[in-house]
Amino acid sequence: xxxxxxxxxxxxxxKKSTALAALTIASPVLTKAGENDEKIAALFEQMPLxxxxxxxxxxxxxxxxxxxxxxxxxxxHLMGTxxxxxxxxxxxxxxxxxxxxxxxxxSLAVMNEGKKITTIEGLANGDKLHPMQEAFIKHDGFQCxxxxxxxxxxxxxxxxxxxxxxxxxxREFMSGNICRCGAYPNIVDAIMEVKKGGQSL
Amino acid sequence: xINFDYIRTSTAKAAVEAKAKxxxxxxxxxxxxxxxLMKKGVTSPEKLIDxxxxxxxxxxxxxxxxxxGALALNSEVAxxxxxxxxxxxxxxxxxxxxxxxxxxxxxxxxxMMQRTxxxxxxxxxxxxxxxxxxxxxxxxxxxxxxxxxxxxxxKCIAVHPSDMCVALAALDATVHITGAKGxxxxxxxxxxxxxxxxxxxxxxxxxxxxxxxGELITGIHxxxxxxxxxxxxxxxxxxxxxxxxxxxxxxxxxxxxxxTNAKLAMGGVAHKPWRLSAVEKFVTGKTATKETxxxxxxxxxxxxxxxxxxxxxxxxxxxxxxxxxxxASQKI
Numbered sequence: 001x002x003x004x005x006x007x008x009x010x011x012x013x014x015k016k017s018t019a020l021a022a023l024t025i026a027s028p029v030l031t032k033a034g035e036n037d038e039k040i041a042a043l044f045e046q047m048p049l050x051x052x053x054x055x056x057x058x059x060x061x062x063x064x065x066x067x068x069x070x071x072x073x074x075x076x077h078l079m080g081t082x083x084x085x086x087x088x089x090x091x092x093x094x095x096x097x098x099x100x101x102x103x104x105x106x107s108l109a110v111m112n113e114g115k116k117i118t119t120i121e122g123l124a125n126g127d128k129l130h131p132m133q134e135a136f137i138k139h140d141g142f143q144c145x146x147x148x149x150x151x152x153x154x155x156x157x158x159x160x161x162x163x164x165x166x167x168x169x170x171r172e173f174m175s176g177n178i179c180r181c182g183a184y185p186n187i188v189d190a191i192m193e194v195k196k197g198g199q200s201l
Numbered sequence: 202x203i204n205f206d207y208i209r210t211s212t213a214k215a216a217v218e219a220k221a222k223x224x225x226x227x228x229x230x231x232x233x234x235x236x237x238l239m240k241k242g243v244t245s246p247e248k249l250i251d252x253x254x255x256x257x258x259x260x261x262x263x264x265x266x267x268x269x270g271a272l273a274l275n276s277e278v279a280x281x282x283x284x285x286x287x288x289x290x291x292x293x294x295x296x297x298x299x300x301x302x303x304x305x306x307x308x309x310x311x312x313m314m315q316r317t318x319x320x321x322x323x324x325x326x327x328x329x330x331x332x333x334x335x336x337x338x339x340x341x342x343x344x345x346x347x348x349x350x351x352x353x354x355x356k357c358i359a360v361h362p363s364d365m366c367v368a369l370a371a372l373d374a375t376v377h378i379t380g381a382k383g384x385x386x387x388x389x390x391x392x393x394x395x396x397x398x399x400x401x402x403x404x405x406x407x408x409x410x411x412x413x414x415g416e417l418i419t420g421i422h423x424x425x426x427x428x429x430x431x432x433x434x435x436x437x438x439x440x441x442x443x444x445x446x447x448x449x450x451x452x453x454x455x456x457x458x459x460x461t462n463a464k465l466a467m468g469g470v471a472h473k474p475w476r477l478s479a480v481e482k483f484v485t486g487k488t489a490t491k492e493t494x495x496x497x498x499x500x501x502x503x504x505x506x507x508x509x510x511x512x513x514x515x516x517x518x519x520x521x522x523x524x525x526x527x528x529a530s531q532k533i
Contacts, residue, residue, distance in 0.1 A: 065203075088233060088300075088302075100305045101305060103302045106236045107306065108229075111232065154302065158301065163301070171441070175301075175441035176301050
C-alpha cells in the first residue's frame with residue numbers, strides 16, 4: 001500500500017520532471033527523459049487489487065484514481081459496460097457489485113477489493129441468454145443500443161429488489177438509466193414480462 | 202483526475218488518526234459526490250481514507266428512537282422495516298432522491314457531507330466563492346433558477362440538494378460525531394450552515410474549500426415519534442431523478458380534526474435544509490382545513506427573496522407547503 005511519504009516523493013519527482021521539461025525546448029533527449037520519469041512515477045503509485053469479475057478471480061495492479069468502469073473496459077477489456085456521461089447521470093455504466101446495482105463510473109476500482117462484480121458479459125449462461133436479455137429482444141427494448149447493457153443490468157436488480165410491481169414503479173426505479181432513443185415503453189414492457197414470468201434471476 | 206494516495210481503515214479511531222496526519226486528506230464512503238468533484242477538478246485531496254470497512258452500518262431501534270449508522274446505505278435505510286413502519290417520511294424522502302444505483306452507493310453520512318453546490322461551483326472556469334473564496338458569485342446575476350430564496354448572502358446562493366436531510370431536519374434528528382477529542386452530538390438542524398461570509402463552509406465539519414475537520418460522523422439518531430400522517434412532496438423538472446426545485450417534508454399528528462403536533466422542513470430553498478418552526482407552532486391546535494394550510498403556506502414563504510430566474514420558487518413554495526400539508530393530513 002502506498003504511503004504518504006511515497007506520494008510526497010512522487011510529487012517532488014514530478015516537479016523535478018516539470019523543471020526538466022521546461023529546459024527541453026532545445027533538447028529532445030530531455031523530453032524523452034521526462035516522459036520516462038512520468039511512467040516510472042506512475043508505477044510507484046499502483047496498488048494491488050483483488051476482485052472477481054463474472055466468476056473469474058483477478059489479481060491486478062491499479063492507480064487509486066482508476067474507476068471500476070475504466071478498469072473493466074481498459075484493463076479487463078470487458079467493453080459491454082458503457083461509458084456514457086461518466087458522472088453518474090445516465091446509468092450506461094451500471095454493473096452489479098455483490099448483487100447490488102451501482103454506477104461503476106463513480107466507484108473507484110480500489111474500493112471494490114474482494115467484491116464480486118457482474119457485468120453484462122456475465123449475465124448469459126453460455127449461449128443461453130438471461131431472461132431479461134430475451135425480454136429486451138422480444139419487446140424491442142432498444143434502438144441504438146448504447147444504454148442497453150446498463151438498462152438490462154439495472155432491470156435485473158429492479159425485479160430482484162421487488163421494485164417491478166407495476167409500470168409506474170418500474171419507471172421510478174429505472175429512472176437512473178437514460179435512453180436518448182426513447183425506448184422506455186418497450187423497456188417497461190420487457191421488465192413487466194420478466195417480473196410476471198417469475199423466473200429465478 | 203489528479204492521482205492521490207489511498208488507504209483503508211477498519212476502525213473509527215484509525216480513520217480519525219489517519220485524517221490527523223494529512224490536512225489535505227478526505228474520508229471516502231460511497232464517493233458518489235466526491236469522486237465526481239475530483240473528476241471535475243473541483244477538489245483534489247492528496248489522500249483518500251476509505252471508511253467503508255468501519256462497523257457503522259447498523260440500524261438499531263429502542264423505545265427512545267432509532268440510531269442509523271453513518272455507513273448505512275441510502276437504499277438500506279429506505280428498505281429497512283423499522284424505518285418504513287416508524288419513520289416512513291424518511292424512507293419516502295430517500296426514495297425521492299437520486300437513482301436506485303446511487304442510493305445503493307451513497308451512505309447516510311456521505312449524503313449529509315455532499316457539497317452544497319450549484320453549476321458555478323462545478324465549473325472551475327467560473328467564479329465561485331464556495332470553491333475559491335473571494336472569486337465572486339456567478340449565480341447572483343447569472344443562471345440562478347435552481348438557487349436559494351432563504352438565508353442567502355451576497356457571497357453564495359447555492360442550495361443543499363439532499364432530500365434525506367430535509368426529512369431528518371423535520372424529524373428532530375441528532376448527529377453523532379467522533380474525533381480525536383472524543384465524541385459529541387449536535388442537532389441535525391445545526392449541522393449544515395448558511396453561507397454568510399464563509400460559503401466555503403457547508404457544515405460544521407468544514408474547514409475551508411473542500412477541507413474537513415478530523416471528525417467523523419458515526420450515526421444519526423431520530424427520536425421516537427407518533428406521527429401517523431406524513432408526506433414528502435418533491436417538485437422537479439422531470440418526474441424522477443432530478444434535484445428538487447422545491448420540496449416539503451411534513452409529519453403531523455391529528456386528533457379528531459385538530460392538529461396536535463407538526464413538523465415541517467423544506468428543501469431546494471436554502472443553503473441548508475430549511476426547518477419551518479414558526480409554521481409548526483402556527484398550525485398546532487388548529488383544525489386541519491385548507492384554510493389553515495393556505496395560511497401556513499403564506500407564513501412559510503414570508504421573507505423569501507428571489508434573484509430573478511428563481512422568483513417562481515416563492516409562489517411554488519407556497520403551493521407546495523399547502524399541498525404537502527393536505528396530502529399528509531389525508532394519509533390514512
